Amino acid sequence: MPCSLELKISFLLQQCTFKQLRQIHAYIITTSLNQNTRIQLKFLRRTTEFGGMDYSHFVFTQMDSKCNTNITLWNAMIRGYAYNGPSEKCLSMYDEMPHRGLKPNNFTYPYVLNSCSELGWFRIGRKVQCQIVKTGFECVLAVATALFNLYVKMVDSFGVSLAKSGSINDLRKIFNDIYFKPIELWNKMISEYASVSDVVSAVQLFDDMCERDVVSWNSMISGYAWVGDIANARNFFERMPGKDVVSWTTMIGVYASCGDLETARNFFEKMPERNAVSWNSMISSYTQNGNFEEALTLFAQMQLDDVGADGFTFVSALSACSHLGALEFGKWVHSLIKDWPKLAVTVGTAVTEMYAKCGDVTRAFTTFIKIGNKDVFCYNVMIKSLAIHGRTEDAVKIFCLMQKRGLQPNDFTFNSVLFACSHGGLVEEGRKIFYSMERAFGVSPKLEHYGCLIDLLCRNGKLEEADSTVKAMPFEPDVAIWGALLGGCRVRGDLKLAEHITERASELKANESGVYVLLSNMHASVGQWPEALHTRNKMEEKRIYKRTGGTVIL
Template structure:
């Protein structure tokens, strides 16, 4: 029977600080309590719960021969390394156990499997699985759960082809073989099948669940939403015995995603409780549908409710301001963003785009400079904005700057910088940039890059070079490509080439109104009035109308 002192020390270990633990250690040694296995184990285990393993490792070594026979002490150390790291030490201790003929048990294996998955050592984990089968611990709940999470982690880490349910076979075998399954395990298994879109299996598992919680229902609903089955999602939502804010937000998002903003708003207004994600979901729906005024009204209501917006709220509001060219509202949203550089590059980029699209390119550039870790998308927005505002040389400087800062341009970057060259008349610079795509960045120019390059050449009296580039294209030129050359022919008065290009354009039977208008204008310029009239007639016959240009001024 343990002594009174042993009981006091045992209770003390549950609540002592690390400094107090060292004092207790001295007391244990002085009173020979270290000879009691329960005290030694509890002390060692407690020493691993302070975030480091140096002191625990020292204690373990001091235990000497006592450790040669006590699996529980090894388990305490393996557990400690699994929580605190390094994970490799956890695995090496496990390997040393077997060399010492110490038999791992159901308390050992879950921590070793977790360390294998954390390090990506899946082959090692599978060998541990074989050892588990041989030792007969596969049926233990803790081991089965550890194996299940190991195989799920393997799927995630190796980024296997989740388009096939076969990739879940290992995890499913473990799951099916478990005698006891917690609701958390059911939810995770269902969640993995939702991620690959196998709704038949998801529903089968959902129906088999002995009990469900709100997460189970939400996961099933999100599966239907992901598959675009809004009707099924709503039916399940109506059946839910208990709904939380995630349930409501999911159904709001489902209707917003399919463009049914009226129904989405009805559910949004019915919500007994809304969080910032709910508001963002509804605002995002409005911005994606082009109802920017409604998005800004919702953002204002959010302020009046006293809810603190997050980065997604600000991006939606700034996007609405950009599309409305509403600089004053955009400035107000900017004012609300406290310490925006720390909110991330997405908010910073939205600010840059808002100021640029509202006509204040200088303030857009100032905010661009303040962004810390700029990504490619951020540089693309700045390059395009400068190009649109006629600052072609500045756009090219940003293009070169991004490369110096270690950011490789992508397809859209080249579209933007070539657009800048085209509108700035920078032919030589455009040639260098266009040819650098393949030579330096291993990017094959796409049809849009050819189109912009041909537009640049055609605008600057290089029509023959433009035609040559069209002939070199690896794909068939489209209407926009021929239209760029045709526009150059008109500007330069090249009647002969224009007639040749016109034949190509007519053969493609364009449906874009702008091309028909261009055709009509060129025929008129060439004095072929009958053809000009016929081009307009074709537009009317096919129901093609050119919208009148307009500007928004707030």
């Protein structure tokens, strides 16, 4: 029977701070309690509950050899590493156990499997599974649940692929072997079937459930929504004995995804209660479907109802403002954003883009400067915005700053900065950036990158170099490239090169009217009227027609 001192120490350990823990440690060392295995176990386990393992490791290594081969102490350390990390240490201790004469038990395996899941070490997880089967611990619920979660993580890691579909069969075997299945496991299994669009297996499992909760029903609705089966999603929704906010919000997404915003809005209006996710779902649905005015009207209503907006809300509203050019509304949205550190770079980028697209590039730049931990997308938005507004040298400076910050430019970055060079006449900078793409950054130039370079060269009278670039590029020229070349010839009045280009362009196997219109106009501009007429006749022969322009009066 535990002595009163042991009970007192056990009580103190449950509520002590880390500083007090060290004082208790000193007391244990200086008394006979350091020989009490129960106290040592409780103390060691408590050391792992402060978010770190350095002190726990120190305590563990100071224990005598007898305690060091105690399975419960090893389990306490393995548990600590599984919760606090590094997870690799959890697995290394598991590997060390046989060398110490220790056999893992039903308390060891769940933490080891969880660490395999965390690290994505599925091959090692399968090896651990073999040991579990050999020792018969697969029947223990905690072990079986951890094994099930490992296979869930394995299935999810494949994405949408045949490998995922095959792995879900292994997951189902694990599921079937669990004697007592909590409802959470049933729901997870249904959700995994839904993730691979196997709603037939999902509904069969749903029908086999002895009891269901709201998550079970929501999983089925989401599954049918995933495969676009609106009728069955609606059927399950109507049959639900009790609906929560997730059920209603899911149905909003079901109808919004197919463009039926009217029905989606009806569900939104009928909701007995709404949260920020519900509002976000409806607002983002309007934005994604081009109903920008409705999105902003609903955003304003959300503020009147005093519903707290989050990052998703602000991004949707700012996107709508960007498309509408609604600068004043965008300023109001900006003024509502308070917790910038929490909302991070995504919202800051949306604010930057909103100001730029609404014509206030100065405010866009000011916002950009204030954003902490800017990512590549944020830099791309700023570079493109500066280029469009004629601040081409600033765009190139931001590109250079991005590299100094250690960020890797991508396709969009180069497209934006080359666009800036083209419209700013920055020939040397443009050449340098283009030819550094693959050599310095491992980004293969695409047709649009070649188009920017060729446009840059043509705008600055370097037609021969532009023509050589067209011949050397691994793509067939498009209308934009031919247009740049012909435009350059027209400005310089280089008839010989123009004839050469028009001859090559006429061999282009394309059904785009722009190619032939450019050729015709080029012939006409140098007085070659028969050739211009011939090109127009060729368009008619191929049944290629230029779309007539129109005017929309708002």
